[in-house]
Amino acid sequence: MEKDFNIIISGxxxxxxxTLTRILAEAALIEKKDVKTxxxxxxxxxxxxxxxxxxFGKEVxxxxxxxxxxxxxxxxxxxxxxKSCYYGSRKRTVFLVNEFVKPIFGSxxxxxxxxxxxLEKFSKKVILIPATRILKEKLNNxxxxxxxxxxxxxxxxxxxxxxxxxxxxxxxxIPKEYLSINKQAFNLGKKYExxxxxxxSRDSDASSN
Amino acid sequence: xSSIKILEKKGTKEILLGNEAIVRGALESGVQFVSTxxxxxxxxxxxxxxxxxxxxxxxxxxxxxxxxxxxxALEAGAGASFSGLRTLVAMKHFGxxxxxxxxxxxxxxxxxxxxxxxxxxxxxxxxxxxxEQDSRAYSYLAHIPTLTPATSQECKDFVKFAFxxxxxxxxxxxxxxxxxxxxxxxxxxxxxxxxxxxxGKFVKxxxxxxxxxxxxLEMHEELLDKIEKIRKEISEKSNINKIQNSNAxxxxxxxxxxxxxxIIASGVSYLYAMEAVKELGLEIPVLKLxxxxxxxxxxxxxxxxxxxxxxxxxxxEPYIEREVKGLAKDVNCKxxxxxxxxxxxxxELHPEIVLQAVAKLTNKNYQxxxxxxxxxxxxxxxxxxxxxxxxLVFSGIKTALKxxxxxxxxxxxxxxIGCYMLAGVPPHFLQDYLYCMGSDVGIAHGIKKASKxxxxxxxxxxxxxxxxxxxxxxxxxxxxxxxxxxxxMDNGTTAMTGHQPHPGIARTGMGEKVPKxxxxxIVRACGVKNLKVIDQGNQKEFVKTIxxxxxxxxxxxxxxxxxxxxxx
Numbered sequence: 001m002e003k004d005f006n007i008i009i010s011g012x013x014x015x016x017x018x019t020l021t022r023i024l025a026e027a028a029l030i031e032k033k034d035v036k037t038x039x040x041x042x043x044x045x046x047x048x049x050x051x052x053x054x055x056f057g058k059e060v061x062x063x064x065x066x067x068x069x070x071x072x073x074x075x076x077x078x079x080x081x082x083k084s085c086y087y088g089s090r091k092r093t094v095f096l097v098n099e100f101v102k103p104i105f106g107s108x109x110x111x112x113x114x115x116x117x118x119l120e121k122f123s124k125k126v127i128l129i130p131a132t133r134i135l136k137e138k139l140n141n142x143x144x145x146x147x148x149x150x151x152x153x154x155x156x157x158x159x160x161x162x163x164x165x166x167x168x169x170x171x172x173x174i175p176k177e178y179l180s181i182n183k184q185a186f187n188l189g190k191k192y193e194x195x196x197x198x199x200x201s202r203d204s205d206a207s208s209n
Numbered sequence: 210x211s212s213i214k215i216l217e218k219k220g221t222k223e224i225l226l227g228n229e230a231i232v233r234g235a236l237e238s239g240v241q242f243v244s245t246x247x248x249x250x251x252x253x254x255x256x257x258x259x260x261x262x263x264x265x266x267x268x269x270x271x272x273x274x275x276x277x278x279x280x281x282a283l284e285a286g287a288g289a290s291f292s293g294l295r296t297l298v299a300m301k302h303f304g305x306x307x308x309x310x311x312x313x314x315x316x317x318x319x320x321x322x323x324x325x326x327x328x329x330x331x332x333x334x335x336x337x338x339x340x341e342q343d344s345r346a347y348s349y350l351a352h353i354p355t356l357t358p359a360t361s362q363e364c365k366d367f368v369k370f371a372f373x374x375x376x377x378x379x380x381x382x383x384x385x386x387x388x389x390x391x392x393x394x395x396x397x398x399x400x401x402x403x404x405x406x407x408x409g410k411f412v413k414x415x416x417x418x419x420x421x422x423x424x425x426l427e428m429h430e431e432l433l434d435k436i437e438k439i440r441k442e443i444s445e446k447s448n449i450n451k452i453q454n455s456n457a458x459x460x461x462x463x464x465x466x467x468x469x470x471x472i473i474a475s476g477v478s479y480l481y482a483m484e485a486v487k488e489l490g491l492e493i494p495v496l497k498l499x500x501x502x503x504x505x506x507x508x509x510x511x512x513x514x515x516x517x518x519x520x521x522x523x524x525x526e527p528y529i530e531r532e533v534k535g536l537a538k539d540v541n542c543k544x545x546x547x548x549x550x551x552x553x554x555x556x557e558l559h560p561e562i563v564l565q566a567v568a569k570l571t572n573k574n575y576q577x578x579x580x581x582x583x584x585x586x587x588x589x590x591x592x593x594x595x596x597x598x599x600x601l602v603f604s605g606i607k608t609a610l611k612x613x614x615x616x617x618x619x620x621x622x623x624x625x626i627g628c629y630m631l632a633g634v635p636p637h638f639l640q641d642y643l644y645c646m647g648s649d650v651g652i653a654h655g656i657k658k659a660s661k662x663x664x665x666x667x668x669x670x671x672x673x674x675x676x677x678x679x680x681x682x683x684x685x686x687x688x689x690x691x692x693x694x695x696x697x698m699d700n701g702t703t704a705m706t707g708h709q710p711h712p713g714i715a716r717t718g719m720g721e722k723v724p725k726x727x728x729x730x731i732v733r734a735c736g737v738k739n740l741k742v743i744d745q746g747n748q749k750e751f752v753k754t755i756x757x758x759x760x761x762x763x764x765x766x767x768x769x770x771x772x773x774x775x776x777x
Contacts, residue, residue, distance in 0.1 A: 012589060022394070025224045029396055035224070036360075037394045040335045041249050041707075046591035046631065062484040063393040063477070066560035068578045079586045089578060105635050107587050118584040 004057030005160055006065040009146070010084045011076030012102055013047045019173060020074070020146040021052040026169035027161045028056035038063035049080055068093075072158055073123070076131075076146055077102050078115050088122030094158055095123045098145050100132040129192060135185060144185035151189025215257055216266055219401040227391045228253035230361040231327055231384065232261075234368030235297045236268070238323070239405035242289035243273045244282040246677065247706035248301030249336035250391040251329035255299060255718075256707055263720040270405055274718040275709050278646075278677040279304030283311050283326065290324040290381075291418065292409035295372055299327040301337065302344045303645060307678070309347065314420045316351045316381060317428040319435075322407065323375035325368060326353075327384045329391045332524045333557030336388070338630060338643055341555070343525035344385055348502035352432050354439055355383040355501040356449070357476040361395040367449070367499065369400075374443060378435050385501065387524060389477040389557065440503035449499030450508055453483070454492075468494050470570050471512060473529060474522035475501060478552075481563035482522045488564060489573050504532055510540045518545035520570045524558050590634045598700055598771035599629050601745040603637045606667065608748070609755035615665075620759075621656060623649030623668030628705045628773075629698045632669060639667075646671075647678025650686060650695055657691035665759055666693040673703040673711040675728060680735065686764045687736035694758045695766045697728055700773040708775055732766050739765030746771055 007024060011017050021037050028035040035056040053065045068089035075081035075097045088095065097119070103109050112128065119126045129152060131145035147170075153159050154166050167186075174182045214223050215233055225233065231254055235243065245255035258273040272289075276282035279300040286298035300308065305328045312326075328344050331337040348355040354374060358367040364386065371382040420428065444450060474482040475498040486493055496512045498504065513519055513533065521530040530548035537544040551566035552558065561577055568575035593599050610617060617639065624630050624640035625648065633640030642652060653668040670679045675697055686693060703709040710716045712726040729742050739761050745751045751769070758765035 013591065022224070025394055029222065029224055035395060038389055039392050039394075040388070041252065041392060046594065046628070046705075047589070048591035049589040059487075060395075061480040061487065062560045063389055063395070063480065064560050066484075066564060068580065069560075080589070082582075082584055082586050083588075085580065085582055104587060104589050105592075110584065110586065114584065122580065 004055055004060055006070050006072075007054040007159070008051060008065055008070045008073045008084050008087045009054070009076070010049070010051045010073065010080040011098075011146075012080060013050050015050070015076045016143055016146045017050050017052055017076065020150060021054055022173045023150065023166065023169045024054045024159070024161070025056075026172050027165040028054075030165040030168055031161060033057060034060045036060045036063040049083065051084065072096065072153065074146070074149055074153065076100065076149070078112055079104065079110055081119055082110070082115060085119065085122040088119070090122065090124055093123040095119045095126040096149055096153055096158060097126065097128050098132055098149060099128050099130040100145065131189070134188065134192070138188060139181060139184060141181060141185070144182060147182050147185040148189035148192075151186035152192050155190040215261065216402065217399055219399055221399050222396045223399060224394050225361050225365075225397045226253055227358070227361050227364040227386055227393050228329075229257055230364035230397050231299070231368050232257045233397065233399065234365035235325070236402045237365070237400045238369050238372040239295050239403035240297050241271055241294040241405035241407060241409075242286060242296040243271070243298070244276045244285045245299040246276055246279045246282050246304055247703050247709045248304050248329075249706055250331055250386070250388045251299050251301045251304075251327060252706045252709075253391075254327060255709065259709065259718055262718065268404070272719065275711065277712060279308040280311055283308040283315070286324060287311070287315055287320065288411070289409060290320040290322045292322070292411045293407050294322040294409045295376075295405055295407070296322055296324045297327065297368075298324070300329075302328055302330045302342050303337070303339055304328070305344050305347055306342075306645075309351070312347070312351050312353070314425075316353050317420055317425065317432055318418055319379040319432075320375065320381055321379065323372040324381040325371045325375060325384060326381055327368075327386065330385065330387045330525070332387055335557075338626060339645055341525065343528070345501055345526065345528050348383065348385075352436055353381055353383045354436070354503065355385050356499055357385050357501045358390060358499065359476050359479045359497075360390070361393060361397045363499070364390065365397050370447075370449065374439065378439055380432075380435055380439075385476075387477055387557070393477070436503050440506065444500040444503050444505040445507050447500065450505045451497055451499075452512060453495040453497055468515060469517045470519065471496065471516045472520045472522060472567065472570070473498065473509070473512070473533060475499065475529065476524070478522040478524055478558055478563065481558055481560045482567065484560050485564040485567035489568060489571065489575065491567070491571055491573075493571060498529065501528075504529070506536055509533060510536050513537055513544055514540045516541065516544060518547060518570060520551070520566060521546065521548040522552055522558070522563055522566070523548070525554060527554065591631060592634070593628065593631050594774060596774045597628070598745060598769070598773065599631070599698060601748065601751070601771065602696060602698060602769050603632060603639055605745055605748055605751040606639060606755060609752045609759070612752065613756055613759070620665045620667055621653075623653045623666060623693070625649045625669055625671065625674055627671035627674055627698070628700075629669050629671060645678075646674045647682055650679055650682035650693065653693035653695070654682065654686040654689065654691045657693055658689075662692055662762075667759075668693050668695050670695060670697050672697060672699040672701065672713050672728060673709075676712050680731060683732065683737065683764070683766070684735045690763070692762055692764050694755070694761075695764065697732075697766060697768045699728060699768050699770040700776070702773050702776050704773045704775070708773070728768055732768070737764055737766050739763060740768070742768040742770055744771050745769045
């Protein structure tokens with residue numbers, strides 16, 4: 001039986017997390033899957049910690065991913081990834097983390113390697129990608145880090161959705177005037193090769209085939 | 210999101226937020242009058258109507274407004290409904306408190322055109338200060354029929370159903386959502402948009418619209434009769450209260466002759482319950498209550514009669530649990546009713562909490578991984594945006610106090626609802642109390658009186674908030690002679706909830722150009738003599754005025770006028 005696929009996206013308000021969530025939901029709908037997402041608005045968008053949930057499959061009830069229930073966690077800020085450990089499990093979770101750290105007022109910044117070590121306890125794999133830095137260099141547009149990671153995740157089959165569906169969803173969600181730069185970011189993400197990314201195949205239960 | 214999506218044609222499936230689905234449901238019902246005051250998690254309802262009515266897709270014969278507050282929104286909506294139009298009024302939970310004064314007699318008199326009130330609760334307070342109120346209490350208090358959708362699809366369907374009930378029984382109907390319903394997205398099958406074409410006209414009927422005694426007691430009686438009728442004819446019969454004999458795996462119907470345990474749930478809690486049933490592979494009957502009030506008493510009785518135990522899954526208050534306990538006395542006095550002993554009363558629910566409760570109910574072994582989170586980060590608190598004009602207000606106050614040889618300890622800072630409640634977070638720390646809109650001026654006045662005007666107080670009020678509830682409190686302070694310093698944080702928009710217009714802006718919800726209602730004119734008319742309108746970018750002037758006004762014997766007001774960086 002096809003299992004539900006559960007994604008958490010975490011980061012800081014203003015990083016385009018809700019847009020990313022909508023793209024994934026649309027892509028799932030295009031593939032005629034049942035889908036639910038959950039997001040928060042208002043105060044939480046003012047630069048606070050943001051976390052959204054996306055679940056898709058044959059029949060999805062809860063809009064929230066349960067503890068240790070995530071298949072993929074995309075974190076657009078490395079320290080925020082730590083909070084998402086709640087949803088991680090050694091059995092099923094892949095962490096895809098933007099190597100970007102935004103200091104938190106009143107707290108010492110935790111070094112990346114330390115974060116990675118911790119994330120490893122709650123996942124079967126941790127992938128760190130300097131998406132913000134790459135986008136700053138190549139497109140002068142670091143805000144598209146999420147789209148970049150989406151391109152990467154889609155290409156490496158970390159998400160059981162066809163590239164065509166994601167691409168169609170992108171066209172639907174992103175306003176016309178920003179579409180071309182978003183596609184550039186998406187395509188750059190597809191091309192990224194991390195050193196330890198031998199694209200080990202995912203658990204069979206999560207694949208869309 | 211784009212209004213085009215909301216307006217897609219019949220038959221298509223679209224991913225919609227619960228709030229967007231509510232809008233679609235109203236449009237499919239031929240709604241002609243919509244009023245709201247913005248508030249998360251209900252804001253997107255008004256925002257979507259605003260976007261539609263200010264776009265090329267503007268709908269003829271549909272009026273939309275951002276009202277000055279929720280009470281006014283409901284009153285305006287009632288007027289339209291009395292005149293025969295289908296009407297939707299939307300607000301967040303605290304808004305219903307403001308509107309409740311009018312809600313009580315409104316339900317007595319009833320309505321003419323269908324009137325649907327959407328109220329969004331926020332269990333867990335993810336976007337609300339103040340309290341974690343469960344607005345279902347109003348269903349009992351006001352005797353207002355209440356539906357509780359769980360999904361985006363249901364948000365749309367229930368709104369349509371609510372309009373039918375409202376019009377059939379001439380009573381306002383409440384749709385109560387929560388954050389995880391209002392801000393949930395999911396596929397919604399679109400129906401046909403109906404253009405409302407009624408011509409509004411108020412037809413006099415003092416027997417219906419004048420709530421004077423002794424008539425008002427008859428109205429009370431009639432209302433209770435209506436509720437019993439709705440219970441029998443709708444709540445008991447409609448399949449929005451349905452028994453789900455669920456087995457996710459085999460899809461076979463469970464023989465309900467002898468089930469030992471069952472579940473009753475509503476709203477998003479139902480989704481968590483079904484998720485648990487699915488994950489544990491259970492065969493267990495689940496009663497979903499789409500109708501919260503009046504509840505389908507007979508349906509519940511029939512459901513619980515054969516059971517040994519029943520789990521009630523609901524967020525916040527145990528209202529359904531209490532009803533079930535009462536009904537069990539009639540039909541199954543040995544029934545074990547499990548609710549708040551396993552489902553917490555504080556904070557929003559999470560699927561794993563419900564999963565554990567359902568496992569316990571059915572004697573299944575289910576252990577969640579006990580995770581040892583060693584490396585922790587503190588929660589990132591929200592911040593004023595870089596470049597936000599409020600930075601300059603807070604820094605100006607600090608400079609003024611320093612120059613007066615005062616510290617922040619010597620002044621009480623009254624907080625209020627809006628972006629400026631971030632006065633309470635680092636690095637500002639300028640907030641000593643925080644309640645609801647309009648309250649901090651009232652409280653400041655009381656503190657002043659209690660301290661015989663000795664304690665210095667600075668109270669912040671937002672521009673939209675000032676129109677909402679700040680004016681009576683300001684008049685009170687001026688008239689009853691106290692001397693707080695009130696700073697009206699005029700950033701020219703309702704920023705926190707998504708930049709909606711208000712009366713201080715030259716634009717209505719319908720996009721008409723109108724003259725601004727100037728806050729300074731109102732302040733003056735309230736009897737305030739010490740008044741200055743300053744752009745806090747002029748720090749020298751701003752600091753000087755704070756110093757001067759903090760020593761005044763009468764109430765003083767600074768209107769700190771500098772637009773939000775997102776205002777075009």
